[in-house]
Amino acid sequence: MLNMLATEPLRALLEQAFPAAEELSVVDRTGGGDHFQVTVVSGRFDGLSLVEQHRLVYGALAAPLADGTIHELRISTKGTR
Amino acid sequence: MSELRTQIEQIVSSEPVALFMKGKPDFAMCGNSARALAALRSAGAPVTAIDVLPDPRIRQELSALSSWPTIPQVFIKGELIGGADIVQELAETGELERKLAEALGDDYRAPGSERVVALTAA
Numbered sequence: 001m002l003n004m005l006a007t008e009p010l011r012a013l014l015e016q017a018f019p020a021a022e023e024l025s026v027v028d029r030t031g032g033g034d035h036f037q038v039t040v041v042s043g044r045f046d047g048l049s050l051v052e053q054h055r056l057v058y059g060a061l062a063a064p065l066a067d068g069t070i071h072e073l074r075i076s077t078k079g080t081r
Numbered sequence: 082m083s084e085l086r087t088q089i090e091q092i093v094s095s096e097p098v099a100l101f102m103k104g105k106p107d108f109a110m111c112g113n114s115a116r117a118l119a120a121l122r123s124a125g126a127p128v129t130a131i132d133v134l135p136d137p138r139i140r141q142e143l144s145a146l147s148s149w150p151t152i153p154q155v156f157i158k159g160e161l162i163g164g165a166d167i168v169q170e171l172a173e174t175g176e177l178e179r180k181l182a183e184a185l186g187d188d189y190r191a192p193g194s195e196r197v198v199a200l201t202a203a
Contacts, residue, residue, distance in 0.1 A: 050167045051149075058150050065150055072113065073151065075166050 006033035010064060017060035018042045022080055034071035045079035053077040086142045088200050093146070096129040096198070097185050099156040101143055105197055106130045113165035117153040120165070120172035125190035126157075126181055130197045139200055158184045 007026040014024055023041035038057060045053045054075050064070045092099055098121065104110030106118055106128070121128050133139045133152055144150055147161050155162045157180060162168060171177035181189045 050170070051161055051163050054163060054167060055148065062150075072111075074113075075164075076170075 007036070010036060010038070010061060010070070013060050013064070014038065014040060014057070017056065018044055020044070029072075029074070034069065036070060036072070037074045037076070039076045041078045041080060043080040045077055046081045047079070050077070053079075083138075083142065085136075085138055085200060086146065089139070089142055089146060092129070092131060092198060092200075093156050094159045096156070097158060097189070098126045098128050098181070100128050100130045101133050101139075101152060101154045102130055103132070103134050103152055105132055106195060110134060111152070113151075114153045117155055117165040117168045120168045120177065121155065122195075123172050124177040124181060125192075126177070127185075127189065127191045127194035128196075130195070131200065132197070135200070157181060160184075 006028045011024070011026045014026065015021070018024060018040055021040055021042040023039060025039045027037040029035040029037050040057060044056065054077060057075050057077060058065065061070060061073070065073070100117060100121060102109060102114035102118065104114060109115035109118060118128065118130070133143065140152060143154060147154055149161060149164065151164055153165055155168050162171070162180070168177065171180065
């Protein structure tokens with residue numbers, strides 16, 4: 001449950017940013033609540049470069065990135081086409 | 082514009098491959114920086130490494146310039162390629178080598194060309 005406490009707020013932010021995501025997951029990589037792996041598959045990424053795709057994820061998580069909630073973030077994104 | 086910002090811009094635009102990392106190539110202070118470096122090395126990239134740790138302003142100026150919030154950051158001929166995840170993904174698919182050849186020419190591999198640049202304004 002501790003794990004979910006850490007990942008749930010991030011998940012909520014990502015669901016808000018990518019409401020039509022086909023796949024969306026947030027994993028607390030170390031169990032420490034500050035190293036995360038985020039995976040998003042969404043049509044929103046179609047036609048965008050990886051840099052642009054990751055920027056959208058960073059944008060969605062700007063607050064927890066800025067306040068230090070996220071110490072380390074690994075991102076995996078994919079379009080649906 | 083700050084002197085530091087100018088220096089960073091100069092490095093980004095003039096170095097064939099610039100890696101802004103935490104620590105130095107022989108002693109990376111962060112797993113993601115080590116991953117990005119390993120991916121670049123696997124593709125034979127002539128890496129110029131810049132340590133962002135000596136001064137927090139380096140990170141601030143760099144991220145303001147690149148609109149990329151995290152370290153490491155990899156640039157090829159001035160273009161932001163991405164952080165550790167993207168560079169690793171591109172290395173695994175062979176896309177990184179293609180990009181390097183396209184930007185720097187087919188003979189971009191220069192063994193022993195890895196170097197470290199320090200920001201003097203920091």
